[in-house]
Amino acid sequence: ILQLAAWPGEEKRLMSAIYKVAGLALPDGAGGGVANGVRAAFGFAPGKFTVVDEAEGLAAAFCGVVTPDVGTVTDLSHGRTAIRIAGPKAEWVLAKFFAIDFALTAFPVGAGRSTTHHDVFAQIQRSGGD
Template sequence: MVEPVSPLGAAWKPGAYPNTAGETGLVLSETRPGSIVQAAAWPGREKTLIDAIKSVTGLALADGAGAGQVDGAKAAFGFAPGKFLAIDQKEGLAAALGAVIDVDTGTVTDLSHGRTALRLAGPKADWVLAKFFALDFSQTTFPLGAGRATSHHDIFAQIQRSGAEQFDLYVFRSFARAFWTALCHASEETGYTVG
């Protein structure tokens, strides 16, 4: 298998970038999951779609925007009523979901080649993201597994809390380099490591 080329290109510069105090409080990375899939239910078929996602991924979801779950190599969250983003570190999730979600239930769209997955980890991850998005990133309002769909200027982003101090962001591949560069600049105050 040929490793896909990162859309970050020359903007990907591994290493430590400490702040003026010599600290590197964040780790920024590109995660490159094998599958990024959107599943959407027709009206009244949300429960059937949720059950199908669980049968394939093992992740139990509630209907509605924000509900989600993270389990090691897999994650899923609702970003609108009846619409979910599902992620697997392995390839083939779109085909597996397509095999159990029939045309009367909804649609399955493979976004793996159209999205870039970025991760911010560290005690100031929520603080840096708050510079971009008008969201409350506190653990009370944005708990582990929860996801949101929002935008920064014209860059659409889907965000999931994947750890106590960690967020995964999914952005259009064509905007990934510009967003990554902005993310690095926003992290200069805390200091960061790319890796």
């Protein structure tokens, strides 16, 4: 689990690096995202992205591509956990914890949201229809 941050004006170069390393083509603008099997990425603020992958070595791969003039790479694997929730009642269960509209039209596949539940920070990304 990584947090990538671009310096002002370098967002496109960072998004290009995400595509180069993870094969994930992000749409323009914060909040856009994409998921591809066990890899996912989404923008949660202008120029800031969360990237998740089950494979080892993600941080090293990005450090080789994201140069200091583009932005920063922060490995959050030691302090974050990725949990997958799926099924016909997933939206209903998540809506019990988070004040987010989980309807597919309001929260499309690939989109990500940052929120909290009782002071616990959470980043939620829709990776599929259910």
